[in-house]
Amino acid sequence: MALIKCSECGKDISEKAANCPACGNPNPNKTVLVEQTSKKWKLTKLIGWVVALVGLYVFVLNNNNGGFSNPFTGLGFCLFFVGIVVIIVGKFGAWWTNK
Numbered sequence: 001m002a003l004i005k006c007s008e009c010g011k012d013i014s015e016k017a018a019n020c021p022a023c024g025n026p027n028p029n030k031t032v033l034v035e036q037t038s039k040k041w042k043l044t045k046l047i048g049w050v051v052a053l054v055g056l057y058v059f060v061l062n063n064n065n066g067g068f069s070n071p072f073t074g075l076g077f078c079l080f081f082v083g084i085v086v087i088i089v090g091k092f093g094a095w096w097t098n099k
């Protein structure tokens with residue numbers, strides 16, 4: 001386990017620690033990591049929303065045009081479902097990594 005110097009008080013802290021145990025200053029390495037991870041999950045959720053909305057749009061559009069006998073209705077429904085799953089994965093992933 002590597003040690004880094006706290007930028008506030010100069011004490012050695014674990015690079016895996018969230019804050020300095022002496023002064024409570026947030027570990028700069030950790031903060032950057034959390035920001036990068038949360039951005040990654042935000043992007044995942046954004047992609048999920050886009051896929052779900054496109055899927056919903058395709059579904060609604062084609063549902064009025066032949067219902068499920070139109071293959072695009074099923075495709076839209078599948079896209080919507082995949083989008084929802086991606087959003088859930090994004091929410092769960094953000095929660096899991098920020099724990």
Ligand SMILES: [Zn+2]
Pocket residue numbers: 006007008009010011020021022023024025
């Ligand atoms: Zn400190």
